[in-house]
Every structure is written in structure tokens, then in C-alpha cells.
Amino acid sequence: MERKRIAIVGVGLIGGSLALQLNEKGLAAGIVGVEANPDHAAKALEMGLVDEVLPLEQAIEESDVVILCIPVDKMTGLLPKVLDRVSHQIVLDAGSTKGQLIDAVKEHPRRGRYVASHPMWGTEYSGPAAAVKHAFENKAVVLCNAAESDADAVSWVKNAFQKIGMHLLEMNAHDHDLHAAYVSHISHITSFALANTVLEKEREDQAIFELASGGFESTVRLAKSNPSMWVPIFMQNRENVLDVLNEHITQLRKFKACLEKENYAYLQELIENANRISRIIK
Amino acid sequence: MERKRIAIVGVGLIGGSLALQLNEKGLAAGIVGVEANPDHAAKALEMGLVDEVLPLEQAIEESDVVILCIPVDKMTGLLPKVLDRVSHQIVLDAGSTKGQLIDAVKEHPRRGRYVASHPMWGTEYSGPAAAVKHAFENKAVVLCNAAESDADAVSWVKNAFQKIGMHLLEMNAHDHDLHAAYVSHISHITSFALANTVLEKEREDQAIFELASGGFESTVRLAKSNPSMWVPIFMQNRENVLDVLNEHITQLRKFKACLEKENYAYLQELIENANRISRIIK
Missing domain, CATH: 3.40.50.720 (NAD(P)-binding Rossmann-like Domain)
Known part of the structure; x- marks a missing residue:
């Protein structure tokens, strides 16, 4: 070449x-x-x-x-x-x-x-x-x-x-943007939101991060990402990101309902379903 | 010793x-x-x-x-x-x-x-x-x-x-359980829910994981965690986990509102706030 x-x-x-x-x-x-x-x-x-x-x-x-x-x-x-x-x-x-x-x-x-x-x-x-x-x-x-x-x-x-x-x-570009919303853009939103959740708590409880370990780091590390890169991505892929975000909130509400109703059999089922991600990520 | x-x-x-x-x-x-x-x-x-x-x-x-x-x-x-x-x-x-x-x-x-x-x-x-x-x-x-x-x-x-x-x-045990809900238990729920979000999409679009990369892996890896360990944790820490989960959904809804209303100045602000997590995780 x-x-x-x-x-x-x-x-x-x-x-x-x-x-x-x-x-x-x-x-x-x-x-x-x-x-x-x-x-x-x-x-x-x-x-x-x-x-x-x-x-x-x-x-x-x-x-x-x-x-x-x-x-x-x-x-x-x-x-x-x-x-x-x-x-x-x-x-x-x-x-x-x-x-x-x-x-x-x-x-x-x-x-x-x-x-x-x-x-x-x-x-x-x-x-x-x-x-x-x-x-x-x-x-x-x-x-x-x-x-x-x-x-x-x-x-x-x-x-x-x-x-x-x-x-x-x-x-094609349409499929790319849809797929990227699911396997990249939503991960960033969940990570930003998780960081904000815990940082909000820190206002009243300054020791909240003392127990943070590897699992927490893994799920929030993307929250360090640069807004000047990510705001434009979310703007340009707004409709797909909104669709995925709505689905993600729906999924989270299932976990919430399980806990509220103490339906632990369904909670078990939700987690077992999530475990199928092992097929995708090694 | x-x-x-x-x-x-x-x-x-x-x-x-x-x-x-x-x-x-x-x-x-x-x-x-x-x-x-x-x-x-x-x-x-x-x-x-x-x-x-x-x-x-x-x-x-x-x-x-x-x-x-x-x-x-x-x-x-x-x-x-x-x-x-x-x-x-x-x-x-x-x-x-x-x-x-x-x-x-x-x-x-x-x-x-x-x-x-x-x-x-x-x-x-x-x-x-x-x-x-x-x-x-x-x-x-x-x-x-x-x-x-x-x-x-x-x-x-x-x-x-x-x-x-x-x-x-x-x-004390009370503080431990509250803190663990914020910096460990909620990370697992977001990860399980994110895995379920994308696995649900895979039913209609089997190529959805083709673009999955490091960021996705990082936010969903905890979704491989064992339900026989995690269901009991969520049961025993139910009230704290519910509180944090509600707060997390509230934070996600802020991102949703920004996108719906095309309020990108506030989206920028939310991300800049999340970036403060850099102080905690290196």
C-alpha cells in the first residue's frame, strides 16, 4: 500500500x-x-x-x-x-x-x-x-x-x-445511528446520570464515596466524557437516543416495581435475563 | 501475628x-x-x-x-x-x-x-x-x-x-447499607437494566451488538453478576436501593427532558456536573 x-x-x-x-x-x-x-x-x-x-x-x-x-x-x-x-x-x-x-x-x-x-x-x-x-x-x-x-x-x-x-x-447511516444509540450513546447517558445521582447525595453526606470500588468505577467512568463531544452527538441522534432512553427507564421501572411489590421471583427473572449479556461480552 | x-x-x-x-x-x-x-x-x-x-x-x-x-x-x-x-x-x-x-x-x-x-x-x-x-x-x-x-x-x-x-x-450498619446502595448496589441495577434494554432490542434487530465497544462493555459488565448473590442483597437493602433507584430515574428524566425540549444548554450543564466525578475516580 x-x-x-x-x-x-x-x-x-x-x-x-x-x-x-x-x-x-x-x-x-x-x-x-x-x-x-x-x-x-x-x-x-x-x-x-x-x-x-x-x-x-x-x-x-x-x-x-x-x-x-x-x-x-x-x-x-x-x-x-x-x-x-x-x-x-x-x-x-x-x-x-x-x-x-x-x-x-x-x-x-x-x-x-x-x-x-x-x-x-x-x-x-x-x-x-x-x-x-x-x-x-x-x-x-x-x-x-x-x-x-x-x-x-x-x-x-x-x-x-x-x-x-x-x-x-x-x-446505512440510519442503521448506524440507531445501533450506536443502543450500544454507545445510552451507556454515556446512564453513566452521566449515575454520577449525578451520587454527586447529589454527596451534598448531604460527604463520605458517600468512601466505599466506591471497581464496580462503581466501571459504571461511571464514561461520566468523565467531554460535553463538547457528547452534546452534539445527542443533538444529532436525538430521536434514537430518546427512544432508547425511554426503553431504559421502562426497564429500570421494572426493577423498581419488583422491589416495591417485593416480587423477588420476577426480580430473579430480570437478572437472569440480563445475564444473557455474557453471550455478547466476554 | x-x-x-x-x-x-x-x-x-x-x-x-x-x-x-x-x-x-x-x-x-x-x-x-x-x-x-x-x-x-x-x-x-x-x-x-x-x-x-x-x-x-x-x-x-x-x-x-x-x-x-x-x-x-x-x-x-x-x-x-x-x-x-x-x-x-x-x-x-x-x-x-x-x-x-x-x-x-x-x-x-x-x-x-x-x-x-x-x-x-x-x-x-x-x-x-x-x-x-x-x-x-x-x-x-x-x-x-x-x-x-x-x-x-x-x-x-x-x-x-x-x-x-x-x-x-x-x-454503623445503617450508614454502611445506605452508602453501599449508592456506590455499589445501584451500579448493578443500572447495568442489569441496560443489558435488558439492548437484549430486548435484539429480538427485532439481531445485529444490534455489532457496534458494541469498550464503553458499552464497561457499563454492562456487572450485568453478568449472579442473581443468587444479588437478589438477596436487594431484598435486604430494599428501602435504600429503592430510594437511590428513584433518584437515579429522576436524574435520567432530566436528560430525557433536555432532549425532548431540545434544551442543550441544560444538557451541557448536566454533563459538566457529571464530569465532577473525575475528582473521585482517577
Whole structure:
């Protein structure tokens, strides 16, 4: 696979981790960063995530591949402008929602140069200092509406994600956004809400966290996630997230009803049903 | 610290992990297991967690310390019977709820021999094969109502938990059960309910788990936990768990209202508030 000159727009957790992996797998003939936050730009250079930081226009001009790794609200504004400036370049993104982004460039004359993708990896941290080596290995990457992209662009993107160790899934944007609401977005809402539940209690009982152990950490760690990433995701995937959130509250109310009515046989059944998740997560 | 002959009643995840740690730290002059499940008994012997498996009465007779590591419903029944049979022995437990257990022996003539304790560690797995080395290191252990226990018993228990690497907390059973509801029991309910939410969706959409990644795993891993351990915990801590569950549903409904009303400024605020959990979990 020929090395490409790659521009990464947004050198944070995702952009930075991608840079590490693209370099390690020999996919990049130089990586240019585009970064609005001067502290992040300096850190990305210092860490060697990127070779230089350039303004967007110049970065596009000097690259073969442009990867957008910015919050999804900024992405829907920026993607059409990026496509305005590309000729031969391949453009892809790492956004957590796909519907609005694809709609934003549906009629764009350069639509074919864009490959909508979502590498399914992240942590609750953000910024270039949070970048992780080998981050995407053995994770899924979803390509959406690939038939609307040029064949050469899809081919390079597929190869690149496979080289960095990901397995490919293809689906339309609608299905992606629905599935992501169920297996990613709702987890963040439950975690934020759980953190708020216990933090609220802390106002009257300051020792409430003394007993917190591994189980608690596991269920609230996502509550550390950055609102500037997550508010736009919830905005763009509002209807799906609301549906799942309603279902989740319904499920919680079943546990509540069991306790209120002291119906422990049904409580046992609910937990046994939940245990079937072992089939999915090892 | 003089080595003691120790009986562990219930050689599963907790009993087995305690056995490993008590042996490693040189606290045990032999460990006897008491185990109703013959497969677990055989496995515990095979793994060398215990030196022999004996009936309860004989195990108590031949030991200096008796540690109960069985589900909390079985424990409230068994603890008075164990105290009926002890003379010099120290009895402690590893149960996740404390109120009902302490009440069950309040008037027992041997109450002083019992030290109510809750080492705050566990995983979503169960049985002796799930036992983990160094499991309790750097975790908290709570001693409840220690003033009701004999001084020599409390002293040995404190020393033993410190030797296996735990830090001690003391509180009354009421506070323990309230705190445990907030930082342990509710995490399990949210995890069970989240698993059921997505498993329900899987009935109509079998590919729903294809995108599941680390964040999802983290928030649902507790959903693999054993109902025979957790139903009794929820029964015994019913009122506290109901209070926290109601508060948690209230918090979730705030997220729902933000999305319904498209009030993204308040959504941002809710998430920023949740981010304060970073102060608690690293």
C-alpha cells in the first residue's frame, strides 16, 4: 500500500491515536495536523503525533487523505467546505453519528471523495495527551453509505482500517445511528446520570464515596466524557437516543416495581435475563 | 501475628480469593473449606484454595477463625447457628449488606465473637474458579458496629485485613447499607437494566451488538453478576436501593427532558456536573 500524505483535522484523543497507528503501520508519508486549540497543537507536535501543524486550506492542498476528527456539530459545518477544496484527495471522518453528516453533503459535486466512517473506539479522556498506541486494534469500524463514495476512496479507507487492525462493517447511516444509540450513546447517558445521582447525595453526606470500588468505577467512568463531544452527538441522534432512553427507564421501572411489590421471583427473572449479556461480552 | 486455623464457609469468588490472600500473607495455619456445592468443593481442593473440605460443625470445631462468604440471605440464617457452636473462635463475614445480619444476632450470647465486615471487592464472576490473587489489595474494608464485638476479635480482624492490603473504615450498619446502595448496589441495577434494554432490542434487530465497544462493555459488565448473590442483597437493602433507584430515574428524566425540549444548554450543564466525578475516580 503506497504511503499517503495525511492531514488530520482535530488532533485530540481520536485524531492523535489514529496518527500513532497510521505511522506505526507505515501508511503515512507524513502527517499534517490542523488544530484550532494552540495548546493541543503544541502538545501534538511535542509528542510527535504530527510532523507539522498547518492551516486547513494548506493542509488539504498538501495532502492525499484528509481525516476529520472533530465534534460532530463542527463536522457537519466543515465537511462541505473541505469537499469544496478537494480534487483527488480522499476525505473521511471518525464521527459518532452519521445521518446528518451524510445529509450535509448529499448533493455536493465532490460527494464521491468522502467516505463516512466510524471507528468504534474511544475513552472518557480527550486531547492529544490522551492518545493511545494500538488503540483501534480488534475493534469494529463502520463504513456508511459506501455506494455513494468513489471506489478508489472506499478501497483505500478499507485497506487502511484493516491495516490498523480493525474489522469492517458496512451499513446505512440510519442503521448506524440507531445501533450506536443502543450500544454507545445510552451507556454515556446512564453513566452521566449515575454520577449525578451520587454527586447529589454527596451534598448531604460527604463520605458517600468512601466505599466506591471497581464496580462503581466501571459504571461511571464514561461520566468523565467531554460535553463538547457528547452534546452534539445527542443533538444529532436525538430521536434514537430518546427512544432508547425511554426503553431504559421502562426497564429500570421494572426493577423498581419488583422491589416495591417485593416480587423477588420476577426480580430473579430480570437478572437472569440480563445475564444473557455474557453471550455478547466476554 | 500468630497463624490461625481458618474455616471459610462458601469457597466461591470471595471465599476463594480470601483463601489465596490469607495463605500468601502467612495468616493461616491451614484453611478448611465448607462448601455445599460438590463441584465447587472439588474445584477448591484442586486449586489448592483449601486444604480440606469438612462439614460445618467439624470445621468450626477445628478452627480459630470462621469466615462466612455466602449469599446474604443464607448468612442471616446461618450466622446465629455458627455462633451457637463457637467458644473462643472469631467469626466474620464478607456480606454486602449489614443491617439484617447484625440484627439477627443482636441478642445472641456469643455476639461478641462476631465481627461484621465487608471487604469492598468483587467481580461479575462467581465460584472458586473465579478466585483472584491479590484481590483485596488497596481496597476498603468496612467494619460495622465494632463496639458490639469482643476486643480480641476486632483486633485480629483489623490486623488480618490490613495484612492483606486493605484500608479500614468503621461505620454503623445503617450508614454502611445506605452508602453501599449508592456506590455499589445501584451500579448493578443500572447495568442489569441496560443489558435488558439492548437484549430486548435484539429480538427485532439481531445485529444490534455489532457496534458494541469498550464503553458499552464497561457499563454492562456487572450485568453478568449472579442473581443468587444479588437478589438477596436487594431484598435486604430494599428501602435504600429503592430510594437511590428513584433518584437515579429522576436524574435520567432530566436528560430525557433536555432532549425532548431540545434544551442543550441544560444538557451541557448536566454533563459538566457529571464530569465532577473525575475528582473521585482517577
